[in-house]
Amino acid sequence: MYSTTLGTTTTPTETPYDHAPFSSEGAVRFGPFILYPRQHLLLKHGEPVSLGSRALDLLIAMAARPGELLEKSELIACAWPKVIVEECNLRAQIVALRRVLSEDETGFEYIVTVPGRGYRFVAHTEPYATGSEPSMAERLPSLPSLITRPLGRDTVLQRLAEQLQQTRLVSLVGPGGIGKSTVALALGNQLAGEMAYATCFVDLSEIDEDSRIPHALAEALGLQASSDPLREVVQHLQQRRQLLILDNCEQALDGTALVVETLLKWTPDCAILATSREPLRTAGEQIERLLPLQLPAACEHPNAEQALGYPAIELFVERVQASDTAFTLNDGNVADVINICRKLDGIPLDIEIAATRVSAFGLGPLAELLDGEFRLQMEGRRTAPPRHRSLRATLDWSYQTLAPAEQAMLRLVAIFNGTFTLNAVRALVEGDAMLPGDPLPLIESLVDKSLLIAHRDDTLKYYQMPKSERLYALEKLDQTGSTQRLVARHAAYALGVVKKAASQLDAVVPEAWKNLYGAESDTIRSALTWACSTDGNQSLGLELTLAALGLGPYRDRSSSPRVEPPAAQQPLRQQVR
Secondary structure (H helix, E strand, O other): OOOEEOOEEOOOOOOOOOOOOOOOOOOEEEOOEEEEOOOOEEEEOOEEOOOOHHHHHHHHHHHOOOOOEEEHHHHHHHHOOOOOOOHHHHHHHHHHHHHHHOOOOOOOOOEEEEOOOEEEEOOOOEEOOOOOOOOHHHOOOOOOOOOOOOOOOHHHHHHHHHHHHHOOEEEEEOOOOOOHHHHHHHHHHHHHHHOOOOOEEEEOOOOOOHHHHHHHHHHHOOOOOOOOHHHHHHHHHOOOOEEEEEEOHHHHHHHHHHHHHHHHHHOOOEEEEEEEOOOOOOOOEEEEEOOOOOOOOOOOOOOHHHHOOOHHHHHHHHHHHHHOOOOOOOOOOHHHHHHHHHHOOOOHHHHHHHHOOHHHHOHHHHHHHOOOOHHHHOEOOOOOOHHHOEHHHHHHHHHHOOOHHHHHHHHHHOOOOOOEEHHHHHHHHOOOOOOOOOOHHHHHHHHHOOOOEEEEOOOOEEEEOOHHHHHHHHHHHHHHOOHHHHHHHHHHHHHHHHHHHHHOOOOOOHHHHHHHHHHHHHHHHHHHHHHOOOOOOHHHHHHHHHHHHOOHHHOOOOOOOOOOOOOOOOOHHHHOO
């Protein structure tokens, strides 16, 4: 972690959690003070003492060897490892340390200067009887403990811990229900014993006004109310090495970004982990996108034992067994479990909510129910935050924070069943009064907000909407009465793509042909499905079918997309899902 003190800068590989030079982790007492080396904490009469991080490093080094002479070079190496600094920096820190220690009412001089050589710590020290851990009353507010373990997140937790050693701001980004809060809490509990003070957790999910953010942060830190809470927070954190976890920042993103930037500027030893649906977009931000839990690939058919090696399957089975202890995963039901988890896109919240329905419906019927409105109606834990009590509540919470143009774009791209390209979006947007201009900024915004997934192959970028979000957006689209008009426009675009693709079969090399049209295969399939359905356009369906059959000579070439006419004719509401 980068930190600056008195004009010096530590190396990027350095972290305030691991360079304390004290050889013993036990707490020691001297005079009215108690020093906790492992927590990098000094108490006086049970209250935390405001002391700079370098000065604390020097105190820990000297208190470990009371009465001994510590050379200047040795002390500099302790407080500024791997950095060359002038002796004046050491003297400045010793002055600051003496100032704090001299506030002892006895007037005792704890540190003696040996001219030209170094310093001695001359106080009598003794082990603190209660051990090396400060009591809860002596520590700053801590964070909630985890009730359930975050399955499949070990790699992410390790990477986040490493990132917090390299940078002071990491944003954990992902859609609702992906498990951002759980991962953040797991990391906070993992690092709590390594921080100078207890990690501070601030839930911003109920804060939708920028002005309330400093008040929430001050309250979480245990500070008294004031007219300028941000100033109080900055002053409080300037002398502390502390990790702040700011959870659910998206409700007041602009205000959170301003507060975070202020803290980064004025509290050099404070690290911040923010969770949000989208990045803060502030200076010094490192973004970590939290992905769904791993699932077997479509081409894989693992047995029960192998399937449990995938975190999504393990989570589903664990949650089913929590409500039905007789349930076991076996080779007979593993395919149904994998099918359910695939339909849920590996999203932890979706998996947890669906798993509790197995005892009522069984695996096969539950998989069918997930294709309809029941998926959004399923309720989760009664004690969960309101936004996590059902999938609909989670999506309502996300949808309401979108601007009107973003909502309109989300409804429009719900037409696409599978992947789609920016060209396809432009074709649908053309002539739409709600979405004038280039749709690229809105697509980019929905990707940032984790409502669309961006994919990239060698030459082309394409997009996809997770199934729960798509089902929800289709409902919103139906409420506008625009569904049939958009689907017809979608099918007309698909027909143009098929005709152009067929005309270039012999003119374009296979790899280039694939790059041009492979990403449109889902668009063509879903257009064929609608056109041939009872709600569709039969003549357009026939024309699409004949054009698609014209691609037949290309099907045996492995580089081409495979486009088949629909096997069944179903109404739109079933087909598009």
